[in-house]
Amino acid sequence: MSDSNASVPKPSSSVKLVLLGEAAVGKSSLVLRFVNNDFQENKEPTIGAAFLTQKCQLPTRTIKFEIWDTAGQERFASLAPMYYRNAQSALVVYDLTKPSSLTKAKHWVAELQRQASPGIVIALVGNKLDLCTATGEHDAAEAENSETATEEPQEGDARKITTKEAKDYAEEEGLLFFETSAKDGTGVQEVFNAIANAIPETQLKGSRPAGATGQAGQTRDEGRVNLNANAGAGGPKDGCAC
Amino acid sequence: MFLNSLVQKAQSFIDPALTPITSSHDKRPSKAILFRYQFRLPDSENPLHEITAELTIPLPYKSSAGQGGPKSDGQIQGNIYAGKLHLSEQYLCFTTLNTSFHTNSTFQASTAFTGQTHGTGPAGNGFTLPLCAVRKVERLPTHNALCALAITTWNGTASAKSSTAHYDMQRFTLQLAGSRQACDTFCDGLKKGLRNGVKQLDNLRTIAGQCYSEYLLSGGPVKSKDGEGGEIIREAPEAGLGMVFRYPGDPRKLRDRSKMRLWGEYFRDNGRNAMLLRQPTFHKLIRVGLPNRLRGEIWEITAGSFWLRLQNPNLYTQILSKFTGRESLAIDEIEKDLNRSLPEYPGFQSEEGIGRLRRVLTAYSWVNEEVGYCQAMNIVVAALLIYTSEAQAFSLLSVLCDRLLPGYYSQTMYGTILDQRVFESLVEKTMPILWEHLIKSDVQLSVVSLPWFLSLYINSMPLVFAFRVLDVFFLEGPKVLFQIGLAILRINGEELLDINDDGTFISILKTYFSKLDESAHPKSENEKLRSITRFQELMVVAFKEFSQITQGMISEQRAKHKNDVLDNIENFAKRTSIRNLGPESKRLSADDLGRLYDRFYEVLYEQERDLQLHRIEIQKMAGPRTPDPVQNSVEMGRVGMGPSPETMNYDGFRILLASIAKWAVADAPRTPFDISFEKDGRLAPNATPRHPEFPTSPLRGKRIEPADHDFMQRLYGYWNKDDKDGLSLQNVVAGIAGIKGARDVMETIAYFFALYDDNKDGKVDREGILRMSEALLFLSRRGLEGNFTLIGSSPNGMDESINGSDQITISGSTLNEKFLSSVSAFIRRCFEYADPDNPHSGQQNDISTDLGQFSIGEDEDDLLDLSPNEEKDIQETPTKTTPKSPFLPQTPQTPSKQSANLALDPANPLHITLPTFRMVILADELLQQFFEFSFAESLHITPQVPGRTSSFPLQTPTLTTFSSLNTPRIFAPSTPTIPNLHNTDHQSSIVPVKGIRGLLDNIVSDGMRVAAEVRKRMDEAQKDLDRSATGRTDDEYDDEDEDQDARLQGFFARVPSQNSNNNNNNIDTEKRIGVSDHDRDLLDGAEVGSIKEHDGGILVERGPNSAVAALDLLSSSSSDNGGDGAQRRDLGGVEKMFES
């Protein structure tokens, strides 16, 4: 905590990003797609966390993402603070074909809003879009959603979470929202671009300030990021009390 | 504190050095634990005998001992090792390293003695020999030792010189050094063990037959061992997926063949599998890396999992068949990862490999539910399966989880996290400059090292190297992981000093790992230096430079950091859990939620622990120590930190409540001591104490004993919304939030009503009404919480303090008495205003229904109950006619009396609705206040008050005892009026005060008993009605009445006021009332009137109304001189309130 006031954020291009989400939703695959433009069918589960970097070119600046890809299994959750410590942005990933993964994603969003750096840019990402044949604007359960029934829901559509459901939630919480496929690459680059854009230039810093031993779970008040200014989805809300 | 308990719980399994599992006072591990860890023996083994001895291992067969078997003269040539010989139930162990299995040894202390493994694995030269492997023990004649034993094992090798069925059996000698007596004792023990050992011989044959070493030495296809059969072509025993899918690495580069030859030779000279002797070469052979086909077997022998299989060779298959088809969360998680385990190894692209992995992981998750499945286990088990059979992998995994990697894969992974902290501290110690730098650059080391430890370097290093680390790890124990990690940092130290962020840090190490097979000194002139690979360098640095890293150091560091780590984990879990408690939880403060969370899990934990202790007791009683090895080790893991159960049963619920509400604390358990008091003559002659709260209760100071009351059962049922077999934290929070977070009095009243609305039809029947009143008494019996006030109360004097003009704060005994009256009135009013279940069949006009409707007409619920004759009835409502003090017995026969009377008639089922109930509650100032704040305030989640048991009245020795109540000595004559004393604080230690307080407690509980009696009598009355209308007397009935009389007498005797005369009279009166009269009265429905005709003095009567009457007594007799009327508003008043 000692360094918080010492670090007047310098304009720079280094952004720490953490990926959170239930096991096997495709966090590592998203990163692999983003970093290597590659996809592996049998990706080993992440143990603890993996670290990768990748640059993202924006018209005005280059952003270097320092990506922490975490393990998704529930029992690894208590390690997460170690990884989201100082993160300026987070990808909270769920699997479009697994309802439980959205619940878990919501828990992560709440945890981040409470415990991570204030103003952290959070993107909610529904992955495995390639398994969904329909757009997600309709669903067996949401048939009465007349405005969206443009496409016939197809047999064998694995989608379990409609776009609307997740999007509404994202808006409520002030999150960026995307649906992606790590497998075919849909939407992946867009996620990272949007995050890069959502982080105000003035708030960027070069290298993370040194000092502060930092214990797991500690959050530091630094490099405040104003999501409202860019995300346009409404301010982050205290959706949850505790 | 919750944490403390968790910490304790964790301690024993984070490191056995930290807490004993056996002895509870001693902070040190027991000798038995040290012994088991030293020799990696199953938990069934205990050190029975030990003696100093000298082991002589004959020199290789080719030279001398080849034929030197039986005709020994006691002077065998060979390697001689001095050391200690240990005997357990089923094992004979020898080590050249001094052990220190004293009862109060620590691992730290034993480290000095036990060599490389520091007491956590087989070290030094010697053996771990299952007694079943011993074929023969001969006592040799010796000159220089008292006792020399020649031990022949079942290991044999085809004799070099003969092709017949002759084998050279493995044979070595032991010379015991000790007194003759010591030697004899040892030998006797050995004899006994050997005799028992025979039973395991078949097991040994089975698993030895599966050993590759057996196959190797018999040179492939072999003659059948029993000598009878002809040639049997034996298939090579299973040695993992590698046999099918190849082993990783280039065998030539690994020099697999020469390693195999070396091991073959070693086995020939030193025995194999179960009968392997450790000589210096053994350790060297392991350090250079195991040959592929022997890898699994040596892992098993060194890790000790071989002994588990020896105990039950078919355990794995048994588990598979026993649990097949069982579903669990772990299985879903396992399925997710099956395709994701070492995908680069071809064996795990196949159904075969994946099938094996699935079976081992699920089998383990069934057996050890606490661990279940943790990601990384898939990788570790996949790696094991390349070299081992499924059964071998399974037992290795057990040893990993239970001993070698304590807490690593548990639900909270505390072991993993703790060891990262330990690792960091070791880095700080051994490489302070690097550590400084990492701190400065804000690089978090544990982030990098965690995967190393969790997956045993398997997915950090190329597989071939990771396996070499494993080879040493299984022999030397957990410290190997630390040594390797430190060596990695040391070797890369210079480069690491240049980095300033995680990114570069990680990429340096990534590069390093990928180049492990390259030369460590590529530019060196010296060819020999150049040929040293980076991995070899790593091993040298790890085991030479960091040889000072001992198990003792690790234990010490674990002990130092564990609290911190557990705190962090706990805080995270708590935070997450509390955040997800649902909307109800918002009604409670964050503090309260936090405390509830603590209490909830604390209770669950305590229950679990009790269960555990209980189980151990039972095991002990079960006698012979032959626990199933896996079961047993799993048992160990159970106590370890991990998932607590998530739901709370009724007993847990009671304990929880008792810790936050004093009413939920039981009155002291019944003890036989009351008799002795009678002998003392300190009890009034006619008093029969039934619940003496005994100062010397054995429970005192131990744990609070939770009450068990109908009210609590209802509360439990009401909270249990999900209808599961227990309450979740969310249920508890919602339940408490409903009381503590109620918006207003109406909500609390409705909550209370709902508890009694069994079938959710908005009605509570007669039985329910009685139970409600019981509950009110139950809740108030230890005093009421909050500031009760009475408006315009007549100064009863005593302990009321004037508070403003007409508001009087009451407390203590006065309050209790008055509350008692209120409850009494409550019952009566409920019956008065109850609705008949079938209004049209009733022959009388039902007043109460309409009163209820009328009073709280705005409620929707009661629309259903509107009875047609409403208007007419209103005129007759008691609100107009009831005298000022409806509570006091009245002479005029008001309609209410009759209706009350009717109400008690079992022939006329009736009920009250919520509006009625509400009205009755609001009609009484005290009851209203009870629901307004007192009930909520009786729950003390925040700690200032109860929570911690010691502040409980029950714990105060002087409280509420019959001795203090009834002994004149205590009611000192100098204290004329009792209530006066009650001004003082309850907690104050003046004995008389306690006495009075106790008195009140007893009055209340007697009141409850009376209420209970009422119900009983009503049942009886019902029965009587059923039987006949003729006034029948029966003895049984009489006896019961007699009993009741006695009780009531006791009760009266305890009211030490002027009333005592009265009371005695009453009892007389009562006795005069014949049972048949009573019965007739009941039938006539006339007894109320007759009784009420007497003054307040007639208190005990027989019949359904006795509760009401007795309650009247309670109030009137104890607060005697009037004021009753003033104390309560009558219904008329309330009605007006509603009208306005």
Ligand SMILES: Nc1nc2c(ncn2[C@@H]2O[C@H](COP(=O)(O)OP(=O)(O)OP(=O)(O)O)[C@@H](O)[C@H]2O)c(=O)[nH]1
């Ligand atoms: N069809 C499809 N499969 C995907 C996609 N993304 C990932 N997967 C698959 O889902 C599985 C899990 O992917 P990972 O990227 O390892 O998931 P993760 O979230 O990193 O998992 P953990 O590390 O265990 O938390 C793999 O088998 C992937 O092949 C996708 O967009 N479409």
Ligand SMILES: [Mg+2]
């Ligand atoms: Mg991953």
